[in-house]
Amino acid sequence: MNSYDSAFLALISACGLLTWQQYNKKNEMSLDDKVLTQQNAVTPRAKAEASQFTRLFLTVYSLVMASDWLQGPYVYSLYKDQFGLQERIVGLLFVTGFLSGAISGYFHGRRTACLIFCVTYSVSCFSTLVPSLPVLFFGRVFGGLSTSVMYSAFESWMVTEFHKRHIDQSGTSLSSMFGITTTLNSIVAILSGVFSEWLVEVTHTKRAPFMASAGLLTIAFWIIWAYWINPPFPPILPLLILENYGNSHDVDPNPANITPQSILKTILTDKRILTLGLASCFFEGSMYLFVFFWTPALKAAFNPSTLSLPLGMIFASFMASVMLGSLLFNLLISKYQLLSPSHLLTIIFAMASSSLLTPLLSRNESLTFWSFCVFELCVGMYWPSVGYLKGRFVEDGVRARVYGMLRIPLNIFVVVALGVMREGEAYRNAVFLVCNGLLVVTSGIFYLIVWE
Numbered sequence: 001m002n003s004y005d006s007a008f009l010a011l012i013s014a015c016g017l018l019t020w021q022q023y024n025k026k027n028e029m030s031l032d033d034k035v036l037t038q039q040n041a042v043t044p045r046a047k048a049e050a051s052q053f054t055r056l057f058l059t060v061y062s063l064v065m066a067s068d069w070l071q072g073p074y075v076y077s078l079y080k081d082q083f084g085l086q087e088r089i090v091g092l093l094f095v096t097g098f099l100s101g102a103i104s105g106y107f108h109g110r111r112t113a114c115l116i117f118c119v120t121y122s123v124s125c126f127s128t129l130v131p132s133l134p135v136l137f138f139g140r141v142f143g144g145l146s147t148s149v150m151y152s153a154f155e156s157w158m159v160t161e162f163h164k165r166h167i168d169q170s171g172t173s174l175s176s177m178f179g180i181t182t183t184l185n186s187i188v189a190i191l192s193g194v195f196s197e198w199l200v201e202v203t204h205t206k207r208a209p210f211m212a213s214a215g216l217l218t219i220a221f222w223i224i225w226a227y228w229i230n231p232p233f234p235p236i237l238p239l240l241i242l243e244n245y246g247n248s249h250d251v252d253p254n255p256a257n258i259t260p261q262s263i264l265k266t267i268l269t270d271k272r273i274l275t276l277g278l279a280s281c282f283f284e285g286s287m288y289l290f291v292f293f294w295t296p297a298l299k300a301a302f303n304p305s306t307l308s309l310p311l312g313m314i315f316a317s318f319m320a321s322v323m324l325g326s327l328l329f330n331l332l333i334s335k336y337q338l339l340s341p342s343h344l345l346t347i348i349f350a351m352a353s354s355s356l357l358t359p360l361l362s363r364n365e366s367l368t369f370w371s372f373c374v375f376e377l378c379v380g381m382y383w384p385s386v387g388y389l390k391g392r393f394v395e396d397g398v399r400a401r402v403y404g405m406l407r408i409p410l411n412i413f414v415v416v417a418l419g420v421m422r423e424g425e426a427y428r429n430a431v432f433l434v435c436n437g438l439l440v441v442t443s444g445i446f447y448l449i450v451w452e
Helices: 003-028 030-039 044-069 072-082 087-101 110-129 133-150 153-164 174-203 208-229 260-269 271-301 311-335 341-355 365-393 396-419 425-449
Strands: none
Touching (some): 003 311, 003 365, 044 110, 044 208, 072 087, 072 174, 072 208, 072 271, 072 311, 087 133, 087 271, 110 133, 110 153, 110 208, 133 153, 133 396, 174 208, 174 311, 174 365, 260 271, 260 396, 271 341, 271 396, 271 425, 311 341, 311 365, 341 365, 341 425
């Protein structure tokens, strides 16, 4: 067993321990939950509808996220190692994806956007079958469009339906829902990392995970089409027939009247949303740059006695770290209520900034790997925290479009960083240093404006 296998087992064991602790805590609170349920007169029908809604969303969510995570360990390696492209060309491929992502926040209906996502991301996967630069760039356009939809439309659909169906009255909070999705996402990512490495070993091609991804997207498309638009059992799944545009008494009910100018005004006039946008830009920008640079950073530090880095297992370890972070979020926020999401985010940004300094200070392979695990642990705590705050601060009627517009500065940040990329370790270290500084600034601004 190599060190990466051991690290993965240690991280999974920690996740199992926290899961067991949460289960015990849930059992201890079961009597209080029953009393609370009786006081609030939660009917069995309400609980059944909440359970049905949760299963429906999480099934699609798992398939969609698995389709993305299957590709994660091998995006860089496919272009760089299998296709033999220069690192600058690989960077331009990533840049193309982020540029195309800027136009994806303007689909009116969330279900329609989710269906389009399944189609466009499948096109992106199939583009890897043709190692031609025009085809690869074409695929990255669709990949970038799809990624932005994935991080806006699905979450927007869930939050709007959560409020519309009054799921909170059944005993499920929005913060716990985000905690569940992040934990589930981490489990899916871990399995995807292990499965993608197995696929590559069996098929001897790094295209295999992309083809498996397209298969999952086909299943997700069918479920969304069958159950989100035209469900066969309307009494069991109420309100799913209609398209989901979002609702708010403060927002024009006609989606066509919601212009980019009005969305921009909403963002600029609310300091909390503006600060969340800044945090999303710098933290998620650092995260996407990390996705690009973690492979060469570890290659620069790894022991040459090892034949090759087990990218799938390393990726699975990173995702186990994300899961560990989401479980910590559940304990700190939902169970013990030791911190508020805004307090936790301030700490997260400081921790993440410190973890990115390690590759600059040390060439030790193990230290670099574990510092990256700390960064991914911060990612696991970040998603439910920022998702909860966005759910509180952003109106339902403009949620998807605000989320889409908030991604524009994020895309610009990543595009600039990758667009001016140079070969070698010096540029990579400069990127990590800049991300470190921006995260420190973000932590300070978050403390001043959103701390509550």
